[in-house]
Amino acid sequence: MDNEVRILIAEDSEADARLIVRELHNGGLAYAAKGVKTRKDFLKSFEEFVPDIILCDYTMHAFGAPEALQIVKERFPEIPFIVVSGTIGEEIAVEMMKCGAVDYVMKDKLFRLVPAVRRALKEARMRADRNRIETELSRMKEAQIRALMEALPSKVFLKDRNSVFLSCNEKYAKDLKIRPEDIPGKTDYDFFPTLLAEKYRADDKRIMESGETENIEEEYSAIGDFLKDHQEKIINTIKIPVRDEAGKVAGLIGLFWDITDRKLAEKNLARLYQQNTLILSSAAEGIMGLDLRGNHTFVNLSAARMLGYEAEELLGRHSHSVWHHSQPDGRPLPENECKIYASCRKGVVQRSSSEIFWRKNGTCFPVEYSSTPIFEQGRLAGAVVVFSDITERREMEKALTASERKFRSLFESSRDAIMILEPPSWKFTSCNLATVQLFGFKGKAEFISKGPWELSPEFQPDGLRSEEGSKKMIRKAMEEGTNFFEWTHQRADGKDFFATVLLTRVEIEEGQPFLQATVRDITEQKKAEEEMRRFEVLKTSAEIKSKFTSMVSHELRSPLAIIQGSMALINDGLAGVINDEQKEILGIGLKGVERLGRLINNVLDFQKIAAGKREYDFRENDIRGTVQEAFKSLKFLSEPKGVDLQVKFGESLPSIKFDKDGIIQVLTNLVGNAVKFTPRGSVTISVQQENSEIHVEIRDSGLGIKTEDIPRLFQPFEQLDQGKGRVKGGTGLGLAITREIVLAHGGRIWAESEIGKGSSFHFTLPIQEHGSPA
């Protein structure tokens, strides 16, 4: 319940005082009363007795209620003051209340005193509570604001209506190099250069008049000394107008912070961005940034150009549906199969050179691209697609593969053996099928990595070592670009063959030039050439023969006829009588003429012989006599040369059928040759019967013939090398005719010889089993 109420009663009339106390007592109020009569007591009473309420008589001697009220209002405004009076009227009472009295009670109506006191006390108590709460509250608010101010990362200050600082936080104070408690009462002039202070105050004034919060970014280059490091600073300030209870602007709160670093970073970022943009724009590759959904966030000039858009057209649009919607054949490319999509969503790097992008105009082009995911602070943010149009490359590749294919097929299907030789070892690194076949290998593997000299005999026909020779040819080809030559190669089975080789230097962009070798087997060609040569010789010889025939006819046969005619004229005694000796000599001459005539005829008859059209006159003849006849004629040939010509006959030679002219021709040829190639020495003709044959041998002690030449001896037009200083004679037909004649008789003909030891020629004539006369 209520505590004892301490009441100060200022009343100079004892009677009235007792009345008041009685009234208080009757009113049931628990109280402690103190009475004072003078001003001095009144003042003194407050030192020991602080009243809860003051009851004051309006008119006391020397001390009245107005004076008391004034003292109370000044010193203890919270103590309620009630005027008690018996004389004052309403007007004075109202005047007193205006001055701070809480109530008044007339002395004739003292019954109102206790309720008045009670009410006044109650009001005072309420007022005291309110004041206390308000004080508490305001103290709390200030603490919170301070806490808040200190907690803020920014610098904070509070100014009143006149831009006078009321408070600030530590950070701001530190900036100003003062303590926070020193700020109240200071102005911007105390801290900043006049210009700046005026600017701040102008800002304050504008904000407080408009009542609008402002966010100001300021550069503090002008601050100079204020800044510790003298650097250009950029500060962001927020000024918020503060209103009082009545809603009137009473001041402002300022918050600001240094944004120099951020600004610099922004600037750098902007510059970087600009640079990047420049780089990206000038890049030949198309570069596009995509966000997580695949929408364009950046498109460089090349990308836009290649796709046929303006870069701005593409920004924000969905990449896949713009230029990656379909496959080359027109089938749609679902987004979940799209590699770029995968890099955007799954964060994997993707590359492709087998896809196409679509242009704005509906055409497409082959691309090579890489799509690289972008991570921002560890989180997937999209992808960057870098691509280039590979139409040209594709075409080049196509052309290349086409030409490569063409080349391959040419290479493989060529009937010529083609191979590749590469430095520095100059061994084969590649070859075609024809090569394998030509050299008789089982497969390419066997062939590859062999050197040309390993596919050749050890020596070439000119005596040069194949290894040395082939390296020489390679060198020449490398120096001159090409080298065409004949070469003897060797097959896998060891057989040699003639070939032409064409070496061609092949220049390539990268690496050393190499050689392409084309080897052609010319064995057949050689044969054909040989035959052609022989045919040419035959043709030429046929022409010569024809001319020769006509020449012999006119120029040889006619004079021979003259000789024969003249000699016969004498021999026949038509030019006078001749003796026996003269007749015999003329007879020998005439025989020679006859034989020469026959020889001429026989030589001319070669065409017939060669054509098998020669007519033989086979009849029974005496071989011995025939040989003797030939021997006699040939004696004239051998004697002048000093060659000893002899003839030996076997016993009882049978009579056989033969063409006499033919056999004489055979003997003349063989003996003639023997004498011709026997500078000195002997030539012996021996005739034997051997079994069913007559064997005739003409042996000489002459020069001899190379073994390898022997098979060629009987070939027509073959003239053996007769050595230096020898005049070539004969027609080259002699032995051929001889052979033909012997063969026509069913005989055999052969030769045996050794260089330096002479030669022997043999022929046989068959002895007929019947028909020879008894």
Added chain:
Amino acid sequence: MTRKILVADDEPDLLEVTLLRLRKLGYDAFGAADGQEALDLARQKIPDLIILDVLLPLIGGDEVSKILKKDEKLKRIPVILISATLETLEARIKECGAVGGFSKPFDPGDLVAMIVKHIG
């Protein structure tokens, strides 16, 4: 009456030797150096026998023979062909109506034998 023999040969020496032999044997032998001259002499002198070289200048011996064979006055005169060529004479002899022929070189005796056979 002396038999007249015309010999035509472009080889003067051979012609000379032949004429000498024939004259030695008692014939009236005269010569011509080419085919035209042979024809002229044949018409002019009407010989008993004519010996013609096949390869005569102007007109060949066998051609001269063919012409003679078409001439009524001369067609019965026996003609002997002489040839320096390699070819077989038989066919040519038949073709031109000659009585025979020889290839050079030939035995003069064989020629005389043939002359005697035809004109004695």
